[in-house]
Amino acid sequence: MTIHGYPDKLSVEPGQNVKFMINSEGNESYQAEIVRLIHGDTNPDGPGWKVELIDTDLKKQYRGREQKIYSGSYVAVPDNSLLRDIESFSLQAMIWPTTPDKGAQGLLTKWSDSKKTGYGLFIDESGFLSLWIGDGSGKVERVNTGKKLVERCWFFVGASFDATNGTVEVFQQPLVDKTNGRFSLAYSLETMTAHVKQVIKSKPDTDHEAPFIMAGYLETIVEGKNIVRGLYNGKIDRPRMADRVLTRQEMEQCIENPFVDLLAAWDFAANIGPKGLEIPSQIIDKSQSELHGKATNLPTRAMTGYNWTSNEQNFIHAPEQYGAIHFHDDDLSDADWKVDFEFTIPDDLRSGVYAAHVKAGEDEDYVTFFVRPKKGTATANIALLIPTASYLAYANTRFQDVPLAQLMFGRAPVIQAEDLYLMEHKEYGLSTYDVHSDGSGVCYSSGLRPILNMRPKYRHNLSPSLWQFNADLHLVDWLTEKGYTFDVITDHDLNEEGVDLLKPYNVVLTGSHPEYYSGAMLDAVEDYQQLGGRFMYMGANGFYWIIQFNPENPNIIEVRKQFGSNAWKANPGELHLSFSGEQGGLWRNRGRAPQKIAGTGFIAEGFDVSSYYRRNPVSFDPRVSWIFEGIGEDELIGNFGLVGGGAAGLEVDTYDLELGTPPETLILASSEGHSNAYMQVVEELYFNVPSMGGAENPRVRADMVYYPTPKGGAVFSVSSIAYCGSLSHNNYDNNISQLTDNVLQKFMSDEPLHWEEQSPQIAGAKSIKN
Structure with missing residues (x-):
């Protein structure tokens, strides 16, 4: 880890400059180039490392310099x-x-x-x-x-x-x-x-x-x-x-x-x-x-x-x-490094996930950024909404107790060079899953510093495979391999522009874990659905924590944690966000549960083996059977994958009418066979009692759901973080890939997705919950 850096912004559009701040230890010279990132998972069971070199005049040798971070407020x-x-x-x-x-x-x-x-x-x-x-x-x-x-x-x-x-x-x-x-x-x-x-x-x-x-x-x-x-x-x-x-x-x-x-x-x-x-x-x-x-x-x-x-x-x-x-002596809002080089986004550069690849000797870094279309325009009818707020929430997460937990689950601890570097360099700032040196929770996180776990090739120490950024590259890779033209937009763009950002698109796909959401972002997604937009929720544990962006510097987010699956809890009287004055914590505690926006919401998590889905009887209904074209009636769906060996795992969401799942929602398939490492989340518990693990509790499952929205729109939710890790299996020829392709093709079309009769499955769906 002798070379690393960060950009001055995560989202940039054609015509804009993105500045790069680089630290090269020992003042060693380095090479730099711009690349498009397609697949960052180096697992030999998958398609492997994929990157595309962009021809720019930045590709040359640079004089290196050491740049230090002085943390502490x-x-x-x-x-x-x-x-x-x-x-x-x-x-x-x-x-x-x-x-x-x-x-x-x-x-x-x-x-x-x-x-x-x-x-x-x-x-x-x-x-x-x-x-x-x-x-x-x-x-x-x-x-x-x-x-x-x-x-x-x-x-x-x-x-x-x-x-x-x-x-x-x-x-x-x-x-x-x-x-x-x-x-x-x-x-x-x-x-x-x-x-x-x-x-x-x-x-x-x-x-x-x-x-x-x-x-x-x-x-x-x-x-x-x-x-x-x-x-x-x-x-x-x-x-x-x-x-x-x-x-x-x-x-x-x-x-x-x-x-x-x-x-x-x-x-x-x-x-x-x-x-x-x-x-x-x-x-x-x-x-x-x-x-x-x-x-x-x-x-x-x-x-x-x-x-x-x-x-x-x-x-x-x-x-x-x-x-x-x-x-706090370890607060950090801005590394405040000097600019080493800049890149002006060409007008003809396609929207996507990019990085400045810097290399000094045998060491390298990929300084990630995202290229969106020019404001007010779209270059495709598909948008991939990159969860940059969630990336910031997990930025440079230490999770120092996770190796012990991994050993308890019978796995060898996954420790990357980046993890060791962060443990030695506290000045690189903390994530919202860490506590400060005085034990108080970290409520602010900034993108103006090297984020060493938002890099291709990184394998997160929390999961058996990938988490956050590299898990989302699974979806980028699938869209690319399938020949889809799509725009990349980010949480930062959505918070600033609202529903106007989404309106040009027939369909919007989320990443695998859009956990951290501002009120403006929720409003935009719900307004888009009301206008007839088609929405594919490609993960789980989404729309969960309330966040706000710093009004002075949107590179910084704030979260105050309480009443959920917390790494820390806000002290009494300190749950409201300093950036806005609004109550922090969970959106469900403010009457905006994820079920209202995606049909499902967070129910359980477990970081061992991922499972699969089994079709429910309603999946054969002619109104939705097109979703399963090319898939056998008794076929297990997603009993394979790069994230825990299956499509249903890590964190999973479930249908819940009481929390706002629309009554016309159909549960197409549900996962099964989860181990007792999968526990129901604390906000669902009234008392802590035995038999709450996945092997004994029927509520511990991922519900794949579908429901129509006004003006010919619809929502499709996979309800599992591990789902996208199964898309590339068998050279992209598998039932997860087929199912996703069926939905995306339908959603891209102008064909109405309404049905006239009310779903007959409401009572049956509720009985599944109970």
């Missing part, structure tokens, strides 16, 4: 004469530390560590609150409270320095009530209260270029970029600064009522209400100084503050109780 207020000219001062904030024992962490600092100069409020190496004063000669004086801070408890902290006599005061006071921390009784933390007063000889040298940093301190500045160390884990609420010594009483007063003469009164809730959500990186100073700041690497906004009462769960309705920002 903080707020920077640009250097200002008001901060340089200060003599006496006071600093204060509410803090909720999550790793107070991890080492020195900056809280409120104008500090240059390379010069050991400035001033700042810190958590020191012993976990004590401490004021540091550096006089510019290399001498640093520190005054601390001598008492350790406690994790996940609110503290009112502050310090002052009197330049007239050298007096330093530092204090910390735990703030405990019934809802805002680990404890509800104040006496539990009485011993944590401290107030220290001491006279020092030094005065801070403030005449340096260091910005004022919240949640870290400046190490140095390299080529105009702040290199910040001592990154703080935890929340900060209501930071204040004065250019004079404040008494303790004055400090308490200006928590909620900042004085007019304060040097700075930063309000982290100032732009999280309805009118301020467009600029989540902006940090507002409410004082006359207007020392506004900018958040770097996207710390988590709209978090419960020290005064949260639990009476209101949505920050939009009580922003004054959400005045906290949660900082």
Whole structure:
């Protein structure tokens, strides 16, 4: 993994530029070329690696350079004469530390560590609150409270320095009530209260270029970029600064009522209400100084503050109780690398999946991007909707406990070079399936970094074969081999353009796992169906998690997890998305279950062997029997494949009238024979009881369904993530390929797909569920 990179955008259209940022370790030179990706699965049982070289002037040798990632979030207020000219001062904030024992962490600092100069409020190496004063000669004086801070408890902290006599005061006071921390009784933390007063000889040298940093301190500045160390884990609420010594009483007063003469009164809730959500990186100073700041690497906004009462769960309705920002030392929103080369998409380049192939010695990377048609146009009557939001949700997933789970299922662990590299390089950012170093869930994910598991040839450590991107290339390959002309569009395009993006197409196909959806994306798909569009849901566990795109930078998504199959759970009061104010979690908990959009919804998952489908009696009905033309009556469907050995597996969806499956839906086929590794998902459980595994629970199955929609449209759903891995079996001559071809050919035509009578299978279908 000595060379890798990322593009400045995932979706690009003819006439636009896509920029590539490349890291070549050891500054080794490299070759680059543009390729079209067709099949990324190197499994010898399949068709193998397929790629098409695109003739461009980019194919040449490039001078390599190392580019580093500096992860960790903080707020920077640009250097200002008001901060340089200060003599006496006071600093204060509410803090909720999550790793107070991890080492020195900056809280409120104008500090240059390379010069050991400035001033700042810190958590020191012993976990004590401490004021540091550096006089510019290399001498640093520190005054601390001598008492350790406690994790996940609110503290009112502050310090002052009197330049007239050298007096330093530092204090910390735990703030405990019934809802805002680990404890509800104040006496539990009485011993944590401290107030220290001491006279020092030094005065801070403030005449340096260091910005004022919240949640870290400046190490140095390299080529105009702040290199910040001592990154703080935890929340900060209501930071204040004065250019004079404040008494303790004055400090308490200006928590909620900042004085007019304060040097700075930063309000982290100032732009999280309805009118301020467009600029989540902006940090507002409410004082006359207007020392506004900018958040770097996207710390988590709209978090419960020290005064949260639990009476209101949505920050939009009580922003004054959400005045906290949660900082993490491993946050990353943008690797911020320099551009190495650019590619202008030619007007005649067909829509598809592409990559910049870079190679240095024996190492290589495929920096993936997607070429869509020009906005407002279509070049085919088929659209493949690439689930880029889901790719971001899984970007650089660690899943460090998965190898153990694989051994429990009797499989050798699948660990790729990319997995090992990511474990060694935490700075490459996390996925929404990981937790931060302080144990809190990762709710933001960015495409502005190398995403090492969104590459051809990668075999995901979660599945027995492929997952996400390479699983979707199975479908790209099948469409290509079958000679279909199709456009590639992405979640990012759908979120921005809505149903207008889909209208030109007779049929839209999803990828194998379109799990993460914004409200705008759901609206677009449902509107398309209402307009007569034909929709093929080619996977499972789709339309599941609520997400939103960053209004400042759509390369970033947000998800807050709760009430579903979670890798982590949002803390109380923190389920609403900071980018929009809407409730996060599952779409089904907001009345928009996947069954309403695809006829089926997530029911079970298991990561061992995939199974097959068996036709149901209704599949012989003349209204739908065309779907099975060329397939025998008793033929098992999909008892083969590259993903677990079958077409029905990994994650599967089922029909459910109670959750919104349209009553005219027909269950064409259902899977069977799943092992007890397939368990019903938690949102379906009322109590945890035995006999919920696939070998004993009839609800653990994939339902292949079909139903008509208005104006001659229809929906066809396969309800299995493993399905597309069976398309290429036996050189594409198999019943999964035949069935898919039958549906796609019919959907491409202008032939109406309605039937006059109501389906007689409703009662029977419900009995299958029960």
